[in-house]
Amino acid sequence: MEEEQTYLELYLDQCVAQDDLAPPRSPLLSPVVPDDVYMPNSSHPETVFNSHLEEVKETSGHFSSVDLSFLPDELTQENKDQSIIRSKHEIEDNYKTQSQQSRLSLPREQDIGLGLISNSSLSNSHSHLYPGDADSVQPSLEKPNSMPLVSITPMTPMTPVSECSGIVPQLQNIVSTVNLACKLDLKKIALHAKNAEYNPKRFAAVIMRIREPRTTALIFSSGKMVCTGAKSEEQSRLAARKYARVVQKLGFPARFLDFKIQNMVGSCDVRFAIRLEGLVLTHQQFSSYEPELFPGLIYRMVKPRIVLLIFVSGKVVLTGAKERSEIYEAFENIYPILKGFKKA
Amino acid sequence: MPGGGHCPDCGSTELVEDSHYSQSQLVCSDCGCVVTEGVLTTTFSDEGNLREVTYSRSTGENEQVSRSQQRGLRRVRDLCRVLQLPSTFEDTAVAYYQQAYRHSGIRAARLQKKEVLVGCCVLITCRQHNWPLTMGTICTLLYADLDVFSGTYMQIVKLLGLDVPSLCLADLVKTYCSSFRLFQASPSVPAKYVEDKEKMLSRTLQLVELADETWLVTGRHPLPVITAATFLAWQSLQPSERLTCSLARFCKLANVDLPCPASSRLQELLAVLLRMAEQLAWLQVLRLDRRSVVKHIGDLLQHRHTLVRKAFRDGPAESEAGEEERPGRGQGPGQGKEEVASRSLDLPEGKRPASPALLLPPCMLKPPKRVCPPPPISTATGDEDISDSEIEQYLRTPQEVRDFQKAQAARQAATGVSNPP
Numbered sequence: 233m234e235e236e237q238t239y240l241e242l243y244l245d246q247c248v249a250q251d252d253l254a255p256p257r258s259p260l261l262s263p264v265v266p267d268d269v270y271m272p273n274s275s276h277p278e279t280v281f282n283s284h285l286e287e288v289k290e291t292s293g294h295f296s297s298v299d300l301s302f303l304p305d306e307l308t309q310e311n312k313d314q315s316i317i318r319s320k321h322e323i324e325d326n327y328k329t330q331s332q333q334s335r336l337s338l339p340r341e342q343d344i345g346l347g348l349i350s351n352s353s354l355s356n357s358h359s360h361l362y363p364g365d366a367d368s369v370q371p372s373l374e375k376p377n378s379m380p381l382v383s384i385t386p387m388t389p390m391t392p393v394s395e396c397s398g399i400v401p402q403l404q405n406i407v408s409t410v411n412l413a414c415k416l417d418l419k420k421i422a423l424h425a426k427n428a429e430y431n432p433k434r435f436a437a438v439i440m441r442i443r444e445p446r447t448t449a450l451i452f453s454s455g456k457m458v459c460t461g462a463k464s465e466e467q468s469r470l471a472a473r474k475y476a477r478v479v480q481k482l483g484f485p486a487r488f489l490d491f492k493i494q495n496m497v498g499s500c501d502v503r504f505a506i507r508l509e510g511l512v513l514t515h516q517q518f519s520s521y522e523p524e525l526f527p528g529l530i531y532r533m534v535k536p537r538i539v540l541l542i543f544v545s546g547k548v549v550l551t552g553a554k555e556r557s558e559i560y561e562a563f564e565n566i567y568p569i570l571k572g573f574k575k576a
Numbered sequence: 577m578p579g580g581g582h583c584p585d586c587g588s589t590e591l592v593e594d595s596h597y598s599q600s601q602l603v604c605s606d607c608g609c610v611v612t613e614g615v616l617t618t619t620f621s622d623e624g625n626l627r628e629v630t631y632s633r634s635t636g637e638n639e640q641v642s643r644s645q646q647r648g649l650r651r652v653r654d655l656c657r658v659l660q661l662p663s664t665f666e667d668t669a670v671a672y673y674q675q676a677y678r679h680s681g682i683r684a685a686r687l688q689k690k691e692v693l694v695g696c697c698v699l700i701t702c703r704q705h706n707w708p709l710t711m712g713t714i715c716t717l718l719y720a721d722l723d724v725f726s727g728t729y730m731q732i733v734k735l736l737g738l739d740v741p742s743l744c745l746a747d748l749v750k751t752y753c754s755s756f757r758l759f760q761a762s763p764s765v766p767a768k769y770v771e772d773k774e775k776m777l778s779r780t781l782q783l784v785e786l787a788d789e790t791w792l793v794t795g796r797h798p799l800p801v802i803t804a805a806t807f808l809a810w811q812s813l814q815p816s817e818r819l820t821c822s823l824a825r826f827c828k829l830a831n832v833d834l835p836c837p838a839s840s841r842l843q844e845l846l847a848v849l850l851r852m853a854e855q856l857a858w859l860q861v862l863r864l865d866r867r868s869v870v871k872h873i874g875d876l877l878q879h880r881h882t883l884v885r886k887a888f889r890d891g892p893a894e895s896e897a898g899e900e901e902r903p904g905r906g907q908g909p910g911q912g913k914e915e916v917a918s919r920s921l922d923l924p925e926g927k928r929p930a931s932p933a934l935l936l937p938p939c940m941l942k943p944p945k946r947v948c949p950p951p952p953i954s955t956a957t958g959d960e961d962i963s964d965s966e967i968e969q970y971l972r973t974p975q976e977v978r979d980f981q982k983a984q985a986a987r988q989a990a991t992g993v994s995n996p997p
Contacts, residue, residue, distance in 0.1 A: 402951065424977055427970045442970065445956075463951055469958030477967045505936050508794050509742060516739055524711045524743070525726045527795035544795040545939045 397567040401498035401550055401559050405461060406468040408493045412455040412476055412486040421451065424482050440475060447471040451479065455486075458494075465493055465556065496553040500563060502546040507573045511542070515569065531566065538562035542570070585609040644690060645677050651694040658717065659709065665701045672697040676732055692720050692728045699729070703740050708748035710799060745798060749784055752802050753777050756830035758810065765829055768817040771810055779809035782877045783845065789884060790848045791937040792841065800835040803827070804842040812873035819867060844938055851933055852876050852883040888935035 418438045422430035428440045428451075437450045447461040447468070457475060462468035469491060479486040508529045512521040521529040528549075531540040536558040541549040548566065553559045582589045583604035590605040602611040641649075652673050656666040676682050676693060685693075695714040702709040711729070715722050733740055758765060759773045783805035787793050793801050807826050811818045823842055827834035846866045853859040853869055853876060862868070869876075876883060934941065972980065 423980065424972050425970055426972055426976075444966075464954060464956065466956040466958035467954065470956055470960060470962075473958075474962055474967065477962050478970055481967055481971060505791060505940060512742060520730070520733070521742065522711075522726075522729075523793075523795060524797055525722075525729075543939075544791070544937045 397502070397564060399500050399502065399563070399567070401500040401548070401563050403463055403496060403498045403556065403559070405495075405497040406463070406465060406493060407458065407460045407495040408462075408468045408472060408491060410457050410459065410472045410476065410491045411489040412451075412457055412479060412484070413489050414455050414485045414487070416451065416453050416455055416479065416484055418451070418453050421479065421482055425478060440478070442471060442474055442478075445471045449475045451475070465496075468493065493554060495551065496556065496559060497549065497551045498553070498559040498563075499547065499549045502548060502567065502570055504546050504570075504574045506542060506544055506546055506570055508542065508544055510573050511569070533562050533565060536561050540566055542566070546570075583607060583609055583611055642683075644687075645674070648673055648677070648690055648694055651691070652697055655694060655698050655714075655717065659698070659702075661698075661702065661707065665698075665705060665707070668704075669697045669701040672700060672736070675736055679735055681735070682732075688720075688724060689728055691718060692725050693732065694718070695720065695725060696729045696732050700733070700738060700740055703743065706741070706744045706747060708744055708751050710743070710748070712799065743798060745784060745788065745793070745802075746781060748798060749781050749802050749805075750777060752799065753780050753806055756806060756832055758830050768814065769821070769829060771813055775813060776806070776809050779813065779873075779877065780806045782880065783809055783873075786848065786877070786880050786884070787841075787845055790888070790935060792844050792848070794937060795939075796841070797835070797837065800838040800841045801845075803832070803835055803838040804845055807838075807842065808845060808870065808873060811870050815871040819870060846870075849873060849876055851887045852880065855883050855886045884935075886932070888932055 418430055418432070421438050421440075422428045425438075425440060427442060428438045430438045435450075437452045440449045440451055441447070442449075445462050445467040447459055449460070449472070450458040457472065459468055459472045459475065462471050472491060473488060476486045476488050508521050508523075511529055511531075512519045515531070518533065519529050519531050528541040528543045531542055533540060537552060538550055538558055539552045540562060541551075548563065548570075550559045550562050553562070583591065583606065586604065586607040586609070588604055588606040591602050591611055592605045594601050594603045603609070604611060649670055652669045653666055656669060673693065676697065682690070682693065695718045699709060699711065699714055701707075711722065711725060714720075715725050718725075732738075753776060754773070756776075758769060758771050758776075761767050761770050780802070784793070784802055787801050787805060804823070807823050810826065811821070821829075823839055824834055827838075843866070846869060849869050850864060850866065853864050853872060856875070856879070859872055859875075864872070
């Protein structure tokens, strides 16, 4: 026990020293994968991270005995156990400092961490280690952490870069709402604005369009407005502000409250044909494929809560997202499933 | 004054218990309104005045089967009988209908939707027992729109959380082919057009399997493919006499509706067969076209597995020795070998078979209608300044407003004149 603690402290000192020298890296990626094997795609750390988490989650249940044969050779035997626990803490702390992904991923990581800890013989030292070594842990947390020695991915071999799809879904449409917080006279708006149409018998709102960004807005008499057609979140916000300015110029005391993105639609092409009949057989609880009604397969992903329309030509439409990362995550989740159906 | 009541008419609390012909009554002493006439029990707060509780607020809905539900259940049973389904299907379908009726959204739905729901329950039952029933058939029987049907169907599957298996293609082929009136001579069907049912069924099945393998079925409505396959099977069994008959005439003879996409499915299937024919040495010399290939469908179907493998390839263009394969692709070397082997197998004359076409769904083989340029990477932040001139371009000048109002008034007057009250 004492021996292990000494080794642990030695290792911690080593890590702190290394942090000062190592180049900054995305903290999301390095704890999971050793540097020499894997060059993360820095533009989409979230997606890569999440796809790794999938594997981590799958094998989290299989921790009956800690088999360390997968670790790279640099790690000496006595450091292996400590380093795993150590980096588990690193990961947990790192992810607590990250805002978005951690909310999704943290429960799983903690499960794995706890699973490991309970199975390891060093469970006692773990409880001493954490609070006592808070100081030495802190500096490395501040910097983007680099852990060249440790790979936490339990049991599964390192996934090479080609597993990541390399395809980025393009956003096609963003729907957002905003509250102008004043009652509007729709007739007056339709009269004084060139780009407005108002047919109360058909629909109880003014339909207004602007050219840049090319969007359409539905403006209701209560002062609420829906803006559709933008290709990015920023464009949607800009467009909504322009509509609010038009309404302002027409003499209403319009404000710009509670701007919220309600839906995002993205699309991409995996570039191979997909056997939809096979996909609906294996993923029956998520898929709905009715060729008599619609040529595509409707896949309702649970996490993240996205609906995907998958077509035989390989084109995929993703919808139902409130954030861009959900679309990317959903695509990274579906890509390996689709690859499984590439051949008949 | 009995427990906390007040007159519903004038609101007075002066209620007096009176009896009228030995029936006890609660009467308001101010306005004389009879508040209650002696009900046995009080259960709801409304019955504080011993007034009746409306049906929608009672538990009657859950305890009794409402009239519209009874009607719906009767319709379910009738539909099962019309379709000649086994009796067990009837019970299952009725159970689904009752299950659906427990949801308030269904109870409050329009009659049209409840009518369509009958069809949905029967369809789900049939699908779960692998009984080949198409949505088109049900819509025809119910005189329903496919759009309404599809909406209700998707909703009910989600609501009840059901696992509905896909339509079984082989069974559908058997049922659909049996409905063709070609197995006996009749005044409308000359003897040379009559065909043996078993032969036609087996050949149609093989053609449908071929279509499935070559991506002609995925994502498409299944029925037109089967129509095209049946037509080809029928033609190929006696090509000399039947080549002159067109698809439309064939369907009319057989007393079956011709679905619109069937002719394009037919062309696609013939194209696949032609590609396969190019791999057979003795057919290559004949230089077949879409009409003459029908005569050889029997041979092509007999060797269809080998021919499809030789005639088509999965991936992008590969060189003969497969040397351009990317090292990552495992199937590359395997396929290259196959190509070389096929080359050595056929054609002693040294005439090479046509280079393999891509085995892809037709939608991937067609050139894209318009190439979408990738969107320019915008550096919008959403908080840029909005210039006044940009906003003003969307506003009408006062003169324009006046003109517009005049024009509107003129139009109103014109329509008023043309439609005299």
